[in-house]
Structures are given as structure tokens and as C-alpha cells.
Amino acid sequence: MDLNERSRGILKAIINSYIATAEPVGSRTITKRYELGISPATVRNIMADLEEMGFLAQPHTSAGRVPTGKAYRFYIDTLLEVRALPRQQEQEIMNYPLHRSEFGQLMKETTRLLSSLSHYVGVVMAPKPAETVYRHVEFVPLSGRRALAVFVSEAGIIHNRMLLLDPEFTARDLERANNFLSRELSGKTLSQMRERVTELMDEDRSRYTGLLTTLMQSGGEPGEHGEQGASEGELYVGSMSELFDIPDFRDLDKIKEIFHAFEEKHRLIQLLDRAVEAEGVQVFIGAENPYFDMEGVSLVVASYRAEGNVMGTLGVIGPSRMPYNTVIPIVDCTAKVLSRLMSER
Amino acid sequence: MDLNERSRGILKAIINSYIATAEPVGSRTITKRYELGISPATVRNIMADLEEMGFLAQPHTSAGRVPTGKAYRFYIDTLLEVRALPRQQEQEIMNYPLHRSEFGQLMKETTRLLSSLSHYVGVVMAPKPAETVYRHVEFVPLSGRRALAVFVSEAGIIHNRMLLLDPEFTARDLERANNFLSRELSGKTLSQMRERVTELMDEDRSRYTGLLTTLMQSGGEPGEHGEQGASEGELYVGSMSELFDIPDFRDLDKIKEIFHAFEEKHRLIQLLDRAVEAEGVQVFIGAENPYFDMEGVSLVVASYRAEGNVMGTLGVIGPSRMPYNTVIPIVDCTAKVLSRLMSER
DNA sequence: CTTAGCACTCACCATAACCGAGTGCTAATA
DNA sequence: TATTAGCACTCGGTTATGGTGAGTGCTAAG
Numbered sequence: 001m002d003l004n005e006r007s008r009g010i011l012k013a014i015i016n017s018y019i020a021t022a023e024p025v026g027s028r029t030i031t032k033r034y035e036l037g038i039s040p041a042t043v044r045n046i047m048a049d050l051e052e053m054g055f056l057a058q059p060h061t062s063a064g065r066v067p068t069g070k071a072y073r074f075y076i077d078t079l080l081e082v083r084a085l086p087r088q089q090e091q092e093i094m095n096y097p098l099h100r101s102e103f104g105q106l107m108k109e110t111t112r113l114l115s116s117l118s119h120y121v122g123v124v125m126a127p128k129p130a131e132t133v134y135r136h137v138e139f140v141p142l143s144g145r146r147a148l149a150v151f152v153s154e155a156g157i158i159h160n161r162m163l164l165l166d167p168e169f170t171a172r173d174l175e176r177a178n179n180f181l182s183r184e185l186s187g188k189t190l191s192q193m194r195e196r197v198t199e200l201m202d203e204d205r206s207r208y209t210g211l212l213t214t215l216m217q218s219g220g221e222p223g224e225h226g227e228q229g230a231s232e233g234e235l236y237v238g239s240m241s242e243l244f245d246i247p248d249f250r251d252l253d254k255i256k257e258i259f260h261a262f263e264e265k266h267r268l269i270q271l272l273d274r275a276v277e278a279e280g281v282q283v284f285i286g287a288e289n290p291y292f293d294m295e296g297v298s299l300v301v302a303s304y305r306a307e308g309n310v311m312g313t314l315g316v317i318g319p320s321r322m323p324y325n326t327v328i329p330i331v332d333c334t335a336k337v338l339s340r341l342m343s344e345r
Numbered sequence: 346m347d348l349n350e351r352s353r354g355i356l357k358a359i360i361n362s363y364i365a366t367a368e369p370v371g372s373r374t375i376t377k378r379y380e381l382g383i384s385p386a387t388v389r390n391i392m393a394d395l396e397e398m399g400f401l402a403q404p405h406t407s408a409g410r411v412p413t414g415k416a417y418r419f420y421i422d423t424l425l426e427v428r429a430l431p432r433q434q435e436q437e438i439m440n441y442p443l444h445r446s447e448f449g450q451l452m453k454e455t456t457r458l459l460s461s462l463s464h465y466v467g468v469v470m471a472p473k474p475a476e477t478v479y480r481h482v483e484f485v486p487l488s489g490r491r492a493l494a495v496f497v498s499e500a501g502i503i504h505n506r507m508l509l510l511d512p513e514f515t516a517r518d519l520e521r522a523n524n525f526l527s528r529e530l531s532g533k534t535l536s537q538m539r540e541r542v543t544e545l546m547d548e549d550r551s552r553y554t555g556l557l558t559t560l561m562q563s564g565g566e567p568g569e570h571g572e573q574g575a576s577e578g579e580l581y582v583g584s585m586s587e588l589f590d591i592p593d594f595r596d597l598d599k600i601k602e603i604f605h606a607f608e609e610k611h612r613l614i615q616l617l618d619r620a621v622e623a624e625g626v627q628v629f630i631g632a633e634n635p636y637f638d639m640e641g642v643s644l645v646v647a648s649y650r651a652e653g654n655v656m657g658t659l660g661v662i663g664p665s666r667m668p669y670n671t672v673i674p675i676v677d678c679t680a681k682v683l684s685r686l687m688s689e690r
Numbered sequence: 691c692t693t694a695g696c697a698c699t700c701a702c703c704a705t706a707a708c709c710g711a712g713t714g715c716t717a718a719t720a
Numbered sequence: 721t722a723t724t725a726g727c728a729c730t731c732g733g734t735t736a737t738g739g740t741g742a743g744t745g746c747t748a749a750g
Binding site: 383384385386387390404405406407408 | 722723724725726729730731732
């Protein structure tokens with residue numbers, strides 16, 4: 001992007017001002033609030049250029065300018081100086097009571113932490129069942145032909161799967177098979193388990209075929225079987241009511257649009273998936289991505305890991321007009337805290 | 346309530362009209378749309394009486410009248426004729442794909458069913474862990490001092506509880522204890538288990554004390570440990586975005602208020618609890634109850650059972666101005682379907 | 691290239707006028 | 721005595737009008 005020093009300074013000032021006030025920015029305001037040693041008229045000329053280049057837009061002819069998505073992108077990529085998280089807020093994150101004991105609960109608490117810090121909507125995507133390593137696999141015979149498969153991951157994620165057994169395969173058989181299968185399947189991800197299961201079936205057609213086919217058929221996969229399909233993780237969404245206090249979303253139709261988007265979780269999940277491998281914090285702005293294209297809505301996302309392996313992603317959703325220099329470190333720090341928590345034994 | 350025939354007819358007409366149009370009802374409208382053989386002036390006199398008695402209110406002097414909460418209460422208790430559910434809708438409920446396989450999923454699907462039928466917000470309260478009978482209890486030793494308690498109810502509700510064992514109590518011990526404890530504890534509700542556990546501890550101080558105390562301490566209870574406390578069931582809420590299309594809630598502040606109320610789930614849970622033992626469908630209107638007192642918001646609630654035992658409640662939340670004669674049978678029928686599903690083996 | 695000056699635009703706000711649905715009251719009527 | 725017709729009155733909603741001010745684009749001078 002060929003912007004000279006001065007234009008960049010002005011663009012930066014405009015965005016900062018707009019982020020702070022939510023008001024369209026005029027040329028006078030710029031010269032007054034930011035000491036640039038330049039007259040309003042000059043600023044106007046440059047603003048006209050910036051508008052031509054697609055960085056600014058006018059709500060109407062006689063209003064000030066407003067940054068476009070393109071401007072935010074440029075701002076984040078080259079203009080933004082991310083401040084370190086103030087000591088006090090860092091403490092707040094560290095001391096937030098995140099309990100490991102129950103996994104779903106941990107996810108919920110994390111969304112709440114994100115929401116309360118950023119005042120936007122916190123989201124956390126749980127690890128995908130298909131890609132988490134399960135340390136323990138256990139089969140519990142129930143009454144009749146029913147049995148329960150229990151999967152427990154290193155990090156304490158528990159998944160259950162109800163199985164309907166072959167009539168010829170009794171509860172007693174299951175109990176015997178249990179040890180063997182636990183040994184064979186534990187320490188593997190779901191995909192790896194599938195592979196191993198087909199191997200086993202090839203090796204020994206007779207013994208466990210009955211059980212194993214059931215296991216494969218019934219999805220064989222733990223996790224919520226929602227419309228999103230079992231291969232995706234579950235999405236936890238924080239306090240949506242934060243949205244009501246954001247001036248950008250004062251409009252009922254806008255809020256409605258956002259809520260609808262939240263109810264179609266799979267699109268949001270796809271977007272969060274794209275941040276899964278990236279290092280550090282990523283920002284998605286408004287309409288620039290096909291998965292969650294809503295004018296004026298941005299996502300700040302980071303992945304969390306357990307012992308180096310990516311588990312899932314978390315972040316906040318808010319207006320594009322967002323104080324990125326504070327929100328980014330918040331998301332970053334929260335991801336680190338969650339990572340540490342997941343890595344602890 | 347001493348209302349003569351004619352006054353009741355007029356009140357009924359007013360409420361019906363208001364439910365249908367969401368507009369304040371004037372005296373002329375009544376005489377035109379409902380053949381009561383009476384002049385507007387007479388209607389006005391009666392309306393004045395009804396207002397004095399607290400059944401009607403005027404938004405402002407020169408507007409028509411609007412029913413109060415008291416009017417809706419009277420309407421539901423004595424005026425309403427609930428129609429049978431039309432064949433077609435009944436089929437829709439019956440054929441809705443409710444899967445028993447995964448319990449949480451079943452709850453979610455049920456909220457969705459309620460929402461899509463009523464166009465209001467469907468809610469389903471899951472059985473309280475403390476009061477469900479668990480058919481199977483199983484302890485799964487994990488690595489280190491950790492172990493998992495798995496509870497499975499008759500209806501297929503699965504709950505997990507992570508335990509931290511006494512160091513002196515090994516995984517091997519647990520395996521041995523497993524059979525014994527499963528036998529002792531299965532077929533009981535949580536409360537009953539607690540009793541039995543204390544009994545066991547009295548009988549035999551040495552053997553399982555280590556495990557049992559951990560079990561009791563860690564809450565010993567399955568279920569989500571949210572702010573609502575473990576003794577309450579979990580609440581599933583359907584598609585909230587239905588709220589945006591309800592004219593009564595066109596106002597941003599009103600919607601905000603409702604969303605806040607939803608985020609404080611425990612109050613809603615307390616209210617739903619009150620309907621747990623009642624037979625049939627119950628209606629809670631606006632501010633008439635202390636747990637969820639929101640002007641203009643009503644709940645239609647019924648309980649669902651498995652083999653005669655109450656499991657939980659479900660219903661819809663919408664404006665007090667609600668076509669009760671269609672919503673009530675919808676809730677009723679859904680509760681019956683869910684009950685049947687839970688009773689099937 | 692920058693800047694002062696100036697005419698122009700347009701959302702926003704307040705005021706005023708009008709309309710109409712609806713009311714309460716009174717007096718006539720059955 | 722209960723009902724009804726008639727009428728003046730109320731008041732929210734809509735539309736028209738004009739003023740205000742922040743902001744712009746353009747032009748010409750520095």
C-alpha cells in the first residue's frame with residue numbers, strides 16, 4: 001500500500017478517533033485533537049484521497065468520514081501498536097476462578113472471562129473430538145443390549161457414546177473385551193482409533209467384530225451430534241447481552257442479524273477453524289471473510305494448546321470499531337492461561 | 346370474580362382482538378368485529394367498569410384499552426376454550442426427529458421443536474441430577490490419582506464426575522471397589538446414594554472410606570456445576586432470535602431486559618420448578634410471580650415424565666399477548682411426546 | 691503544495707398544524 | 721333504569737417548515 005508518512009498518520013488518527021468516539025470524524029476534529037501541524041483543508045484533501053483509495057467512507061455528504069473494513073485491515077497490519085496488558089488486568093485474568101474439574105464448565109467460564117474483560121461476546125471452541133488424543137477408553141455394560149463407551153482425554157475432556165450391541169455379543173463379552181480394547185485404543189485420536197479398529201477387524205475377524213462394527217456404525221465418535229456433524233468441536237458462546245450496550249449495534253435489525261448468525265454456529269465454527277493453526281492472535285474483519293460476513297463485525301481470535309498441540313480456539317466478537325490494542329492482548333493472555341491450565345497434569 | 350355474562354363476553358372479545366392484532370382495542374372495533382348487539386357507548390361504559398376493576402388499562406387517554414395481567418389470568422382460568430391440536434400440527438410434533446441417543450442433544454432438539462411450533466422461545470429443563478434414579482454407577486480409574494465416576498440413568502442420561510483419590514487408595518483398589526459400589530449405589534437417586542454412603546462409612550470404617558469421602562467432598566454429584574448449584578437441573582433454551590419478530594418486543598430495551606433475564610438462568614429454573622408437580626399445562630403471566638417478573642412476558646409450562654415419575658419441565662416463553670388456545674396444546678402435546686420417548690426402553 | 695475563504699449539503703432538532711381514533715359526559719330514548 | 725346518540729375533548733402520530741451546525745468541495749491566494 002503506497003501511503004506516505006503523513007497520510008498514514010492521518011488515517012491512524014481518524015481510526016483512533018472513531019474507535020474512541022463512534023462518531024464520524026471531520027477534518028477539523030483531526031487537526032484539533034491530534035497535533036499534526038496541518039490545516040483542516042489539507043486534511044480534507046488527503047481524506048478525499050483516502051476515500052478514493054477505499055479506506056474511508058462518508059455516511060452522507062455532509063458528515064465526517066468513517067473507516068472501512070480495508071482501513072481496519074491496514075490499521076491492524078501496519079499501524080497498530082499493541083500495548084502490553086496492564087499489570088492489573090493481567091492479574092485479573094490470572095486470578096479468575098477457572099476450574100478444571102468439569103470440562104464444559106471450564107469452557108463456559110472462559111467465555112465469561114473473555115466477555116467480562118472485553119465487554120464483547122466471548123467465544124471458545126472446544127477441541128474437536130476427532131483430533132483429541134484420548135488417554136482412556138472404557139466400555140461400560142448397561143442393561144440389555146446397551147453399553148456405554150467412555151472416552152477421557154489427557155486434559156480431562158470426557159465424552160460418552162451410547163452403543164447398541166449385537167445380540168450375540170453379551171455384557172460378559174464386553175467386560176472381557178474391555179481391557180483389550182482400552183489398551184489398543186487409548187492414546188489415540190479418533191481418526192487413529194478408526195484405523196486401528198479396521199486393522200483389528202482384518203487381523204481377527206471373529207472375536208470383536210460384533211462390537212467393533214457397532215462402534216464404527218454408531219458414528220463411533222464421541223461429542224455432540226448436532227447439525228454441525230460430529231467432526232467439529234462444540235462452540236461455547238459467552239454473554240450475548242453485551243451486544244446491547246454497543247453503540248454500533250443500537251439498531252434492532254443489526255442485533256437481530258448478529259443473533260441469527262450466532263444461531264448458525266457451524267459457519268462461525270468454520271471461521272474459528274481457520275485460526276486453529278496460526279501462531280498468535282488473528283483478527284477477522286467484517287465482510288472480508290465468506291464464513292461470517294457481517295458489515296461492522298470483527299473477530300479477534302487465538303488458539304490454545306496443551307503441551308504444544310493445538311486444542312481449539314477462543315476469542316471475542318465485537319464491532320469492527322474496537323480498541324484492538326487492548327482487546328488483542330486480552331485474547332492473547334486468556335489463550336495462554338487456558339493453554340497453561342490444559343497442560344497442567 | 347363477579348362479572349355478568351355480558352361483561353365477560355366483552356372482556357373476552359377485547360382480549361381476543363388484542364391477541365390477534367396487538368393494537369389497543371376501542372369500543373367501536375368491538376361492536377364491529379364481534380356481533381354483540383350492543384352500541385359502542387354501552388361498551389364504553391362497561392370498559393370503564395372493567396378498567397376500574399383492574400382488567401383493562403389505557404396506554405394513554407385517547408387510545409383503546411389493553412388487557413392487564415389480571416385480565417389474562419381471568420381469561421385463561423375461566424374464559425379460554427382450548428381447541429384440540431389440529432391433526433396436521435400433531436403429526437408435525439410426532440414426526441419431528443427427536444433422537445434419544447444423546448441426551449443433551451434430545452433436550453436441544455426439543456427446545457427447537459417448541460420454538461418452531463410456537464414461534465416463541467422454547468425451554469426445556471433437564472431432570473435434576475439429585476432426583477434422577479441412576480441405574481448404573483461405574484468408577485473408571487485414570488492415570489495417577491484421578492478417577493472418573495460415571496452415572497447412567499434409566500432414560501440414558503449420562504453424567505460424569507472427576508474424582509481425585511486418596512494417595513493411599515490405588516487404581517487397583519478402585520477396580521475392586523467398583524463392583525461393590527456399583528451394586529450398592531445403582532438404582533438410587535443422588536440423595537439416596539448420599540444416605541447409603543454414610544451408612545457404609547459407619548458400617549465399615551476402614552475399607553472404602555478414602556474413596557467415599559472424596560466422592561462426597563467433590564460434591565459427589567454429577568451434573569453441571571454452574572452458579573446455579575448442582576442440585577438444580579440444567580436449562581436448555583431454544584432459539585432466542587424468535588423474540589425479534591414479536592411486535593410486543595420491538596423495543597430494544599425490552600429485548601435487552603428479556604435477554605438479561607435469560608442469562609440469569611437460576612431464577613427461571615426456580616419458576617419452572619414450581620410447575621414440576623402440577624398436572625397438565627400451567628401458565629405464568631408477567632409480573633404475577635416473583636421469580637421472573639417481567640411485564641408482558643408469559644410462560645406456558647408442562648412437566649414431562651418417565652413411567653409416571655416427573656423428570657423435568659418444558660414450555661415456551663413469549664408475550665402475555667399470546668394465542669393461548671393454540672400454544673397450550675402445543676406445549677401439552679410436546680410434553681407427552683417427550684414423556685413417551687423417555688419411557689421407552 | 692498548502693491554506694484561507696466561501697458557498698453548499700444535509701442530518702438533526704424544535705415547533706406548529708392537522709388528523710383521527712378513541713374517550714367521557716350528558717341528555718334523550720326505550 | 722339501562723341503553724344509546726351526540727358532542728366536545730384528548731392526545732399520539734404524521735407531516736411540513738425553518739433554523740442550526742458540522743462538514744465538505746472548490747477556488748484562489750500565499
